[in-house]
Amino acid sequence: MENRAYNYAIVRSFVTWSVIWGLVAVLVGVIVSFQMVEPDLNFPPYLTFGRLRPIHTNAGIYGWGVGVIFATFLYIVQRLCKTPLWSDKLAKFQLWFFNATIIASAVTLLLGYTTSKEYHEMEWPIDVMIIILWVAFAINIVMTILKRKEEQMYISLWYMLAAIIGVAILFTVNAAAVPASLFKSYSAYAGTNDANVHWWFGHNAVAMALTAPPLAMFYYFLPKSTGVPIYSHRLSIIAFWSLIFMYLWTGAHHLLWTPVPDWIQTLAMGFSVMLIAPSWGSVFNGYLSMNGQWHQMRDNYLIKYLILGITFYGLQTLQGPMQAIRTFSAFIHYTDWVPAHIHMGTMGWVSMISFASIYFLLPRIYGKEVYSIPLANLQFWLILVGQLIWSISLWIAGVLQAGMWNAMNPDGSLTFTFMETMVEMYPYWWARCLGGLVYMAGLIIFIYNLYMTAKKGKPTVNNAAAAAGRA
Amino acid sequence: MDLSSALYLGVTFGLFVVFLLIVIRTYSKKRKEEGERAKYRMLDDD
Numbered sequence A: 001m002e003n004r005a006y007n008y009a010i011v012r013s014f015v016t017w018s019v020i021w022g023l024v025a026v027l028v029g030v031i032v033s034f035q036m037v038e039p040d041l042n043f044p045p046y047l048t049f050g051r052l053r054p055i056h057t058n059a060g061i062y063g064w065g066v067g068v069i070f071a072t073f074l075y076i077v078q079r080l081c082k083t084p085l086w087s088d089k090l091a092k093f094q095l096w097f098f099n100a101t102i103i104a105s106a107v108t109l110l111l112g113y114t115t116s117k118e119y120h121e122m123e124w125p126i127d128v129m130i131i132i133l134w135v136a137f138a139i140n141i142v143m144t145i146l147k148r149k150e151e152q153m154y155i156s157l158w159y160m161l162a163a164i165i166g167v168a169i170l171f172t173v174n175a176a177a178v179p180a181s182l183f184k185s186y187s188a189y190a191g192t193n194d195a196n197v198h199w200w201f202g203h204n205a206v207a208m209a210l211t212a213p214p215l216a217m218f219y220y221f222l223p224k225s226t227g228v229p230i231y232s233h234r235l236s237i238i239a240f241w242s243l244i245f246m247y248l249w250t251g252a253h254h255l256l257w258t259p260v261p262d263w264i265q266t267l268a269m270g271f272s273v274m275l276i277a278p279s280w281g282s283v284f285n286g287y288l289s290m291n292g293q294w295h296q297m298r299d300n301y302l303i304k305y306l307i308l309g310i311t312f313y314g315l316q317t318l319q320g321p322m323q324a325i326r327t328f329s330a331f332i333h334y335t336d337w338v339p340a341h342i343h344m345g346t347m348g349w350v351s352m353i354s355f356a357s358i359y360f361l362l363p364r365i366y367g368k369e370v371y372s373i374p375l376a377n378l379q380f381w382l383i384l385v386g387q388l389i390w391s392i393s394l395w396i397a398g399v400l401q402a403g404m405w406n407a408m409n410p411d412g413s414l415t416f417t418f419m420e421t422m423v424e425m426y427p428y429w430w431a432r433c434l435g436g437l438v439y440m441a442g443l444i445i446f447i448y449n450l451y452m453t454a455k456k457g458k459p460t461v462n463n464a465a466a467a468a469g470r471a
Numbered sequence B: 001m002d003l004s005s006a007l008y009l010g011v012t013f014g015l016f017v018v019f020l021l022i023v024i025r026t027y028s029k030k031r032k033e034e035g036e037r038a039k040y041r042m043l044d045d046d
C-alpha cells in the first residue's frame, strides 16, 4: 500500500503522556479515598483532601481523558480522511503545550488557587492556556478534514467535530471572568445565573468530552477490531443529531430543587429523559454490529473491552435520566450515589473504550505486536472488578445515606444526626479503597504491557512499514 | 405573547423542523446506498 507518510510519532507521544496523567489521576484518587477513611493521612496545607481532590478529577478528565482524545483523534482523522495531518508542527506544539497546561494546573491547585467551580477549578491564566491548546488542536483537525481525500465523512468524524466545537463554546462561555490579580478572578455571572451557566458547562462537558469522543472511538475501533462494518451508518447519523439537539438543554438537572426557575428545571428533566433515545441508538447499533460476531467476545480481547464499555454507557444513560427526575433527585442528590454514577461512566465507559483504543493502536504506531495478550485479559478483569466494587459499594452507601437523612421520628425531628450517618459510611468507603487498589493494579499492568510492547514487542510485518511512515 | 417569547417559540419550532428534515433526508429510499457507503469505506483504509 502507498506510504502516505501519516504522522504516528505524535500519536505515540500522546498515548504515553495520557497514560502518565492517567496513572497520576488514579494514584491521587486512591490517596484521597484513603484520606476519607483515615483523616490522619491529610497533611496540611498541600496534601489535604480539599487540594488533592480537584487534582484527581482534573488529571482524570483533562490529562487522561483529553490526552486519549488527542491521541486517538490525531490517528483517526488521518486514517478516515486518507491524508496526513495538516500541520505536524502544530501537533508538536499541542503536545508540549498540553503537558505545560496540565503541570500548571496541578501546581496551582496544590498551592490552593481555585475558582471553586467544579471541573473548572483552574484560575484564568490557565483557562487562557486551555483555550490556546484547544484552538491549536481544532485547527489541525478541521484543516485535515477539509483536505480529506475521502468524500463522505464517517460517523466518527461527526462526533469529533461536535466535541471540538462543543468544548470550545462551553469552556469559553463558562470561563468568562473578571481577573482581580494573577491568580484570582470573579465569575462574570452572579447567583443562580452563575450556577446555571456552570452546570450548562458541567453537563455538556460530560457530553462533549466524556460521551462524544468515546463514541467517535467506539464507532471507529469496533468495526476495525471485528473486521465487519457497523450495523447501520444511517442510524448512527440520526443518533448523533438527536444527541446534539438534546444534550444542550439538560444542564439544569444538576440544579433541581434550587432557586433556578422551575421551568428550566422541568425542561432539563424532560430533555434528560429524551436523551435515552440517542444514547441507546448507539448502544443498539453497537450490539447489532456484533450479529454473527459474538464469538469474538471470547476470541478477541479488544471486543470484550469495547462491548463492556458500550454496555456501561447504556447503563449510565438509563441511570442518568432517572437521576434527573425531581422525586428521584430529592432522594439521591448530595449522597454517595452520585460518585458511583460518575465512576461507572469514567472507569467503565470512558476508560474501557480508551484502553481498547490504545491496545488497537499499539501495533500500528509502534509496528510491534502487543507484548502480552494474557496480561491484557488480566487487566480487563481487574479494572472490571475494581470498578464494580467501587460503584456498587457507593450505590448501597448512597441509598443508606439518603434513607438515614430522611428518617424522622413521630414528632417530626430527625432520627439520625449527620455524624451518625457519616459513621455508617465507613465500611463502604473502605470498600471503595479496595476497588480503587484493584483498578490501579489493572492500570499498572496496562502500563507494563505498553512499555514492554514498545521495548520488546515482536515486529509486525504489515504495520512496521506504516509506523515508519513519518516516525 | 411578547416578542422574545415568540422568538423562543420560533427558534424551537425551527430546530424541530431542521431535525425532521435531517431524519427524512437520511432515511430517504433514494439515499439508502449512499448513506451506508461510509461504513464499508472506513474498513479498507488500512
Ligand code: HEM
Residues within 6 Å of the ligand: A118, A206, A210, A211, A250, A253, A254, A272, A273, A275, A276, A279, A313, A316, A317, A318, A319, A320, A321, A322, A323, A324, A329, A332, A333, A334, A338, A341, A342, A344, A345, A346, A349, A350
Ligand atoms: C443520558 C445521559 C445522562 C444523564 C441524563 C445524566 C444525568 C446526571 C444527573 C442528573 C446527575 C446529577 C446527579 C445529582 O447530583 O443529583 C449526573 C451527574 C454526573 N454524571 Fe451523569 N448522566 C448521563 C450520562 C453520563 C455519562 C455518559 C457520564 C460519563 C462519565 C456522566 C458523568 C457524570 C458526572 C461526572 C456527574 C457528576 C457531576 C457532579 O460532580 O455533581 N453522566 N448525571
